[in-house]
Amino acid sequence: MSLHIFKETLKPCIKNLSSSLNSTSITPNFDPIIPRKPPKSTLSQQLLRLQDPETLPQPQKPHCLPNQQPQGHSDEEEKEEAEEPDGFGRPAKLGQFQFEHTGPFEPLVLSSQGEIPVVQVPASINCRLLEHQRVGVKFLYSLYKNNHGGILGDDMGLGKTIQTIAFLAAVYGKDREGVDSTIMDHVGKKGPVLIICPTSVIHNWEDEFSKWATFSVSIYHGANRDLIYDKLEAHAVEILITSFDTYRIYGSILSEVKWEIVIVDEAHRLKNEKSKLYGACLEIKTPKRFGLTGTVMQNKIMELFNLFDWVAPGSLGTREHFREFYDEPLKHGQRSTAPERFVRVADKRKQHLVAVLQKYMLRRTKEETIGHLMMGKEDNVVFCAMSELQKRVYSRMLQLPDIQCLINKDLPCSCGSPLTQVECCKRTVPNGVIWPYLHRDNPDGCDSCPFCLVLPCLVKLQQISNHLELIKPNHKDDPDKQRKDAEFASAVFGPDIDLAGGNTQSESFMGLSDVKHCGKMRALEKLMLSWVLHGDKVLLFSYSVRMLDILEKFLIRKGYCFSRLDGSTPTNLRQSLVDDFNSSPSKLVFLISTRAGGLGLNLVSANRVVIFDPNWNPAQDLQAQDRSFRFGQKRHVVVFRLLAAGSLEELVYSRQVYKQQLSNIAVSGKLEKRYFEGVQLHIRIARNFKASFLESAIYFVIYLISSLPVKSSNYMKIRDTNMGIILVQKKD
Structure with a gap:
């Protein structure tokens, strides 16, 4: 039977049922229907659901006879919807999750009372903003009004993108409901806006502008730069978006434009005052410079000065x-080991610094703003046995001479001299494996010997910790480096060279996909099995493209x-990959x-991050974590x-923990416990390289539990998962 014939057959049945009900004047007592959980949708649809449900069209109730359960919606199904097992973690109660309501359909006035013209965020934008976003828009306007810049440092x-667009819409008098007839007049009066951002988020900025406001947006990137610049000179561009690399190269041209506002997305890229990008951005003449970043400080406190000296020159002296x-x-x-006097001085300076920064920076966390809208995040540190x-x-x-030179650098020299080894006979390592290649053009060594070995040795140790295939020669390198890497691989493989697959890169699918000789992959294999059984979706991050190749196999x-997304993925294909992953249950x-993928990606369909x-x-x-843990995540x-x-x-x-401590102290003014001896951390950890593997692992687990800069009650017990791992789990 065809679908058309089937529909025609049903029509008489429906008419007879309605006439029967009308003739007997029976008013059926429909059971109240609980709306089903909304499916995953686009951001615009999610924002629509944020509005007051009374203003939205109500779902039509199905026609059921009295005491009849609606078809396809049983009590058992409701229980399944309300609670879903979350695999390797706590269960997530999805049925109780709801977004808060947004504001009424009215403008958000930013200007002072009686000020003309009135500066306001259009009602069409304001009604879709959350409360913390309105506060952010007001902060940006207060900086703009006082003719200086600042930092929007939200998590x-x-x-941050939406808050920025709302702020610009208010300054330029935009209204989402209709195109402003005086667009070009605004450009002529105020000048255009320059947005500098990573290449990966250029199109994301363009898309957001099209969703939220009616600006004339152009992208200064790629082959059509000259045409866009001509358009800019003709005052036909309101918003110009460019990438960091493009501005670093062509900043001298763009700096001649009289910009009304300059916005740098991911502004922590300006942390290094010696970089060409920082120098190019200093040439921008407008005082209204705004930075957007969730990580105001990453490595050291001086990065704060570099960033704030750009947005508000002279604010920190x-x-x-x-x-x-x-x-x-x-x-x-x-x-x-700091004396009490040093601690008191540091506390006073910390409070003073935070007070100064708050004048030019607005910093909020997810817990402070939308924590009640999200299901929470659990952070696990997994120690995988190699x-x-x-x-x-x-x-x-x-045991290589290169490493031994660094380990024993402070020991007395064997020649009988009162000097240490690094100051006497062991400054160079001509019999090493790494040192001779680094100094192939300078056999007598360099001024920084032997400390020039530190970075290459650290890289090799990390590669061995992840996968042995990573230390083998890369066919893309020059022949000299390939030869050096092959010699290094032979030296560390020793009698196990055949077991490791030789000293050249393997292309064997079965060999690379085998988890036998990689401790992390063995742990990942067991974890993946648990997650797949529970329907979890996983984001798997690695710093090495070669490691991604192995994980792909x-x-x-x-x-x-x-x-898969890495540096070789074309920019115009990245968003389609993200959309496909979010919408496809099979991925x-x-x-x-x-x-390549640490910025600008919204992957809220995943609830596991590795x-x-x-x-x-x-x-x-x-x-990387926040690609998943962001607004819109329902699990x-x-x-x-x-x-x-x-x-x-x-x-x-440990170094990560120390840097996060410094950031919490300098940026947020938090009181952090003192567990580390400066940037050198615990020297005992470095010396544990000479200890046995088991002793080192046990020592560090005890050290971690007892000395992380958080309350011990925030950490749960170590769980033996029988997967060859030791798990330290952080509570919410």
Whole structure:
């Protein structure tokens, strides 16, 4: 029977039922129907649901006879909807989740009473803003009104882009309901707006402008730059969007334009005063410079000065004054052995710095703003036992002359001199494996010897901790480097060279996808099995593209459907990959490069985040987490940071904790416990490289539980998951 014939057959039945009800004057007592959980949708549809439900069209109730349960909506199904097991983490109660209501359909007035013209956010935009976003818009306008810039330092995912667009719409008198007939007049009076952002979010800015306001937007990027510049000179552009790299190269041209406002997205890119990008941005002549960033400080306190000296020149004094008055006292006062006098001085300077920063910066966290709208996040540090082959290779690496030179640098020299080894005979390592290549053009060594070995050795130790394939030569490198890497691989593989697949990169699918010789992949295999059984979706981050290649083969072997995004992914395809992953139930895993996909991606369909290899910069890992834990996430997010137990990665994580401490002290004025001796951290951890693997792992777990800069009650017990891992779990 065709569908058309089937519909025609049903029509008489419906007519007979309605006439029967009318003739007997029976008013059926319909059971109240609880609306089903809304499906995943676009951001615009989610924002529409934020409005008062009384103003929205009510769902039509199905026609049911008295005491009849609606078809397809049983009590058992409601229980399944209300609670969904969350796999390796706590259960998430989805049925209780609701967004708060947004404001009424009326403008948000920013200007003072009696001020003409009235500056206001259009009602069409204001009604879709959350309360913290309205506060952010008012803050931006107060800076603009006082003719200086500042920082919107909200956590990632709180809508800094939307707040900025709402602020610009108010300043330029926009209304979403209709195109302003005086668009070009506004450009002529006020001048255009320049937005500098990462390449990956250029099109995201363009899309958001099209959704929220009626601006004339152009992108200064790619082959059509000259045409866009001509359009800019003709006053036909209100908003010009460009990338960091493009502005670094062509900043001298763009700096000649009289910009009304300049906005730098991910403004922490301006942390280094010696970079070409920072120098180019200093040439911008407008005082109305605004920075958007969720990580105001990443590595050191002096980054604060660089950023604020750009948005509000002179607000923190001179560079030397800032270093002497803030930087040095705060660092010395945070040392675990600091005298009480140093601690008191640091506390006073911290309070003074926070008071100054609050004049030019608005900083909010998710917990303060939309914490009640989200299901929460759980942070897990996973210590993965390295494979037996990894342990042997790691031990041989530590015995290389290059590493031994660094470990024993402070010991007395063997020649009988009163000097240390690094000051006497062991300054150079001609019999090493790494040192001769670094100084192939300078056999006598360099001025920084042997400390020039530190970075190359750290990189090799991290690679061994993640996967042995990473230390093998890369065919894209020059022949000399490939030859050097092959010699290094042979030295650390030793008698296990055949077991490791030789000293050249393997292309064997079965070999690369096997988890036997990689401790982290063995742990990931067990975790993935648990998540897939419970319907979880996973974001899998790695800093290494080669590691992503290996993980891709692992996922193919296990039969998991996945997407992938790295530096080679074209910019115009990235958003389609994100949309496909969010909308497709079959896509379980998203492989993402930390460097390419750490910014601007909204992946709220995933509720599991894996950081495969930790980064020295904690902001990189935090940005990766917030691809999932952001506004619109309806499930409980669980993060897993994989660390190779007993390896250098433990030191990397400790460094992250220390840097986050400094950031909390300088930016937020929080009181942090003093567990570290300056940036060198615990020297005992570095010396544990000489200890056995088990001793090192046990020591560090005890150290971590007892000395993280949070209350001990915030950490749950260590759980043995029988997966070859030790898990330290943080409470919400």
